[in-house]
Amino acid sequence: MTAEIIDGKAIAATIRQEIAQEVVEMREKAGRVPGLATVLVGERPDSATYVRMKKRACAEVGIDSFSYDLPADISQADLLVLVQELNDNPAVDGILVQLPLPDHIDEETILSAISLEKDVDGFHPLNIGRLSMKGRDPLFVPCTPKGCIELLDRTGVTIDGKNAVVLGRSNIVGLPVAMLLLHRNATLTICHSRTQNIPGVIRQADILIAAVGRAEMVKGDWIKPGAVVIDVGVNAVDDASKKKGYRLVGDVDFDEAREVAGAITPVPGGVGPMTIAMLLRNTMDGARRTENIA
Ligand code: GUN
Numbered sequence: 001m002t003a004e005i006i007d008g009k010a011i012a013a014t015i016r017q018e019i020a021q022e023v024v025e026m027r028e029k030a031g032r033v034p035g036l037a038t039v040l041v042g043e044r045p046d047s048a049t050y051v052r053m054k055k056r057a058c059a060e061v062g063i064d065s066f067s068y069d070l071p072a073d074i075s076q077a078d079l080l081v082l083v084q085e086l087n088d089n090p091a092v093d094g095i096l097v098q099l100p101l102p103d104h105i106d107e108e109t110i111l112s113a114i115s116l117e118k119d120v121d122g123f124h125p126l127n128i129g130r131l132s133m134k135g136r137d138p139l140f141v142p143c144t145p146k147g148c149i150e151l152l153d154r155t156g157v158t159i160d161g162k163n164a165v166v167l168g169r170s171n172i173v174g175l176p177v178a179m180l181l182l183h184r185n186a187t188l189t190i191c192h193s194r195t196q197n198i199p200g201v202i203r204q205a206d207i208l209i210a211a212v213g214r215a216e217m218v219k220g221d222w223i224k225p226g227a228v229v230i231d232v233g234v235n236a237v238d239d240a241s242k243k244k245g246y247r248l249v250g251d252v253d254f255d256e257a258r259e260v261a262g263a264i265t266p267v268p269g270g271v272g273p274m275t276i277a278m279l280l281r282n283t284m285d286g287a288r289r290t291e292n293i294a
Pocket of ligand 1: 096097098099100121143144172275
């Protein structure tokens with residue numbers, strides 16, 4: 001069997017078109033467009049790239065972006081002042097503080113200071129808490145986990161009643177995507193560094209979400225025939241044949257897995273574009289809520 005390739009790039013492009021249309025409608029109804037503030041502390045090249053891609057995506061769909069590039073040694077107090085200003089700024093519907101933050105800044109203090117209504121990353125402890133409870137709706141759901149579920153939905157994959165395995169338990173992906181799968185009535189297993197017999201657990205998965213950050217860890221013979229595989233990993237591996245000297249691979253050995261799985265996301269071009277599309281979605285939804293647009 002050769003798996004269906006889930007084209008995250010194409011699905012994300014469709015979602016961006018949908019949002020661009022909603023931006024036009026909002027301009028007509030409310031006389032303004034949504035706004036996203038991006039906050040980058042320090043000069044990590046990966047974070048700088050992600051923030052640049054997010055700003056570019058905003059521009060493409062007509063969302064305003066306001067960017068704040070701050071020195072790595074900014075004090076926590078000064079960063080909190082900025083967050084408060086953005087909370088109070090009516091042109092800003094979403095505040096994105098790119099993670100990780102430098103060690104001298106307490107991540108939870110900063111994330112807790114973001115207004116719940118502008119928490120488009122969904123990382124505010126209250127939004128995460130609501131996500132983790134039955135019947136409590138968070139105002140926003142984190143973008144990468146939301147993108148994984150959107151990929152399943154738009155590919156026509158049923159989640160209800162399926163065995164879902166999440167590999168990884170990070171705050172940004174593993175944990176929240178597990179909660180989303182549970183809300184959708186999957187039977188859920190989370191694998192992590194202390195799990196025994198990870199291949200045996202993964203072999204039970206009808207749906208596998210790999211978010212562990214280890215290049216090509218999941219082998220083809222770990223995968224249940226016909227399973228749906230969502231690969232969140234983005235890992236650089238040396239490759240002298242490439243101009244940059246490396247190439248990006250996922251947490252799943254794609255060439256092996258595609259011979260066994262029913263459907264699989266590629267890296268790049270799978271989950272990555274969906275993360276950004278979901279950030280635009282959340283920003284748009286926040287603005288609609290503020291403007292009372294149904
Ligand atoms: N760092 C890695 N992923 C993310 C994300 O989705 N949002 C933010 N703010 N930081 C990140």
